Amino acid sequence: MAHYFVGDIQGCYQELSLLLAKVDFNPSRDQLWAVGDLVARGPEPLAVLRLFQSLEDAGNVVLGNHDLHLLAVFAGLKKAKACDHLQAIVDADDGESLINFLRCQPLMRELPQHKLVMTHAGVPPQWDLATLRQECHRVSEALMADDYLEALIAKMYTQTSENWSESLSGIDRLRYCINALTRMRFLHPDGALDFDCKQAPQSMMNSSLTPWFTFKNQLPQDYRIIFGHWAALMGKTDNEQMLALDTGCCWGEYLTLYHLEKNERITQKSLNKG
Template sequence: MANYFVGDIQGCYDELRKLMDQVGFDPAEDVLWCTGDLVARGPGSLEVLRLFRDLGDAGRTVLGNHDLHLLAVHARLKKAKPKDRLQAFLDAPDSDELIQWLRRQPLYRHLPEHKVILTHAGVPPHWGVNDVIHRGDEVSDTLQSDHYLDFVAQMYGDKPDLDDPDASAYQRQTYTINCLTRMRLLYPDGRLDFYAKGDPVGEGTLVPWFRLPHPLLQEYRLVFGHWAALMGQSRTRNAISLDTGACWGHWLTFWQLETGLRFTQHADKVWG
């Protein structure tokens, strides 16, 4: 049995299938874990969602910011961006079923036996394991509730950008989403920045979330995507970066947990 972790797929279905073939992925024996952002940009968002749904326990993902946005687009709370190439999904006869499957996916995956936590963007430096579990589960409970669209409609925005013990439930959950699905660079006080996304070198006072004092990184490997500019290189022990810009014409990357080996597939085309 092997556990393969894949970076942001973003609709690059052909590259995903080629990588699965390259490693000889066997759903009867192996598990494929995704850092989220299954959809958008590439032409195969529908096929990627169907593949993960049909893999059952052999295909496990977390929610990324593009996946959450799809919930809003499907509900007509937001308009689809032409560059996200989602029309085939929106027209599909099983789109409603896939949306119900998608909103049951969590914001984190905890593999305690391997000391691994998987999220889309990372884990804030001031959070421990219990914070990830409690805060992530709180959002999941809301997304799986009958009134989830009330939350989806208001989850957009760059505030809150700092933890606030006096925040309302929705504000607290929006901060959780901002951390787990949008975080890249932080100010020294831990406040989130949402605009800088290039190489972290030369970003002034901003610091990558994994370069601030982070006790959890001493104990766990934190596997994440979301930051294509890193090209899979965090240069930080236990911060496992896997977004290598497939939709931007670069690579899709698998990381095998048991061996630490990486496998790559060059993108067929620039979609971003």
């Protein structure tokens, strides 16, 4: 069995198909792990969702911020941007089935035998492994509840800088987990999340902001974190414990597939002519 991890697909179905063909991916023997943001910006998010739903146990997805946003768009709580190509999902006969598929996906997946965790944006440096598991489980429970739209999805949006505290409760606790695991890039000196800066660390002019992965984290020292979300990194963190896979396919760069057993990256140039 081979474990393949793929960066932010964001609707780039053709590039994903070419990557899988390069490695002769076979769901009867291999596993495909996706760091989230299956949808948005690329031209074929509907095809991407259908593929991962069809993979069943051979596909392992974590939710990204665009995947969660799709839940809000499908329910009419938010409007989709035309460039995100989400209307095809809203109009699809199997749209509701695909949304229910997304609702079942967690914010974190773990491969204990290989000592790694996968999230969309990263792991807050304040959290140990037990906290990560616990807080992600809380969000999964809320997503599967009958009132998930009004109790969670409608309230998950915020631009207020947030920091972790054990005293957080209710929607504030759930929202911190969602924001940290699906939107995090830079942190303030006190560890609070910043939602404004998306540029590469080497281009950063604000000395008070630091990439989350440069903070000392509380995970076991031999664990690795696989994440996406931050295209400006182009897969580089200068930290062997942190494996970044978003390499900007939907922006005209390339899609990255990581073969765990070979410790190898395979790439496919974007077919986006725009």
